[in-house]
Amino acid sequence: MQFEYALLDFKELHVSKKVQSLLDKHTFTLVKNERFEEVIQQINGYHKDSWLLPQYTQILKTLFKTPSRDFELCSFELIEKKSNQLIAGELGYCIGKTYTSLTGFFKKEAQYNNCGKLQLVMLAHYLEQHDFDLWNLGHACMSYKIDLGAKVYQREAFLKRWFKAII
Template structure:
């Protein structure tokens, strides 16, 4: 029987102790997930700053943050962006409206409808909402929502939430309509976001786990944790 992974607790002390972070957490190739009951805004932002992508989990009847320092990351450099013929056709039809931070709450509502199992709930959702207008004193962090509307009906068809740290963007979670007439609009939203990020001089896009084909179709490349951290920490 395979051994279960031990979930270690992590808090402000571990993040701020460079010895623990750089000599125990980062090099540990057997652990990627950690637990924390610290739902403060500054702690969440520091986790993001140090390369963790944080979701949530209910564990032994208690709700926790679930920071992950991933084993691998999917990274998109905008020079590698691939736009398929189907997406080029949708771009040319121009029957959409693309926006950033126009309706954060509506994006959250659609995410809840789209994902049957949703980690964006409870205290985690409250935390994310509290970050919308929050300015960290030392870290250039911004929570972001991305929206893609049908130009005619004004209906929200696809979107996502993520965050900016300095000149990097990290995706958290997204959705797209399952209606047949909106086939490929989820991919359209991704392409439009990549174009926007490049235009706004972002350095690269962190797409998180490299296990979904659409990320590679977009042009992303897999980075090991070591490769990712070398680039991430030099950037941030």
């Protein structure tokens, strides 16, 4: 069980100069649910000890293919427009007006510097434009989440906010 959560309120989003420069070039696009299985493959290649074991991956694939009014498993993919290549992506789920990140990846090649952060910023914009109340980035121990503008909430405070947003 988690005791702390990193939550992003969209008004607190921090966009670095390097990421803003990438945004201004318009060379990438963010899409939803177009390359779900490729995102899983990339995550497993990126994380050497991925928790996406075959049995768990099968459950995720089943959830992805089973529409629900209350729960949506989804993938967000950062695509380089020129090459149509998947550069970064993540898996997460939506309940009500919340989005929770589960795991992700980004290409580490030099030409894609800051593309992992770009994917996160573009996802924050997407969520805000689609009237989400908050983004649960999960465990608060990773500094990139705080750098993005997330605040750390203790479990009780997190649950109060989360329960309001899932209704």
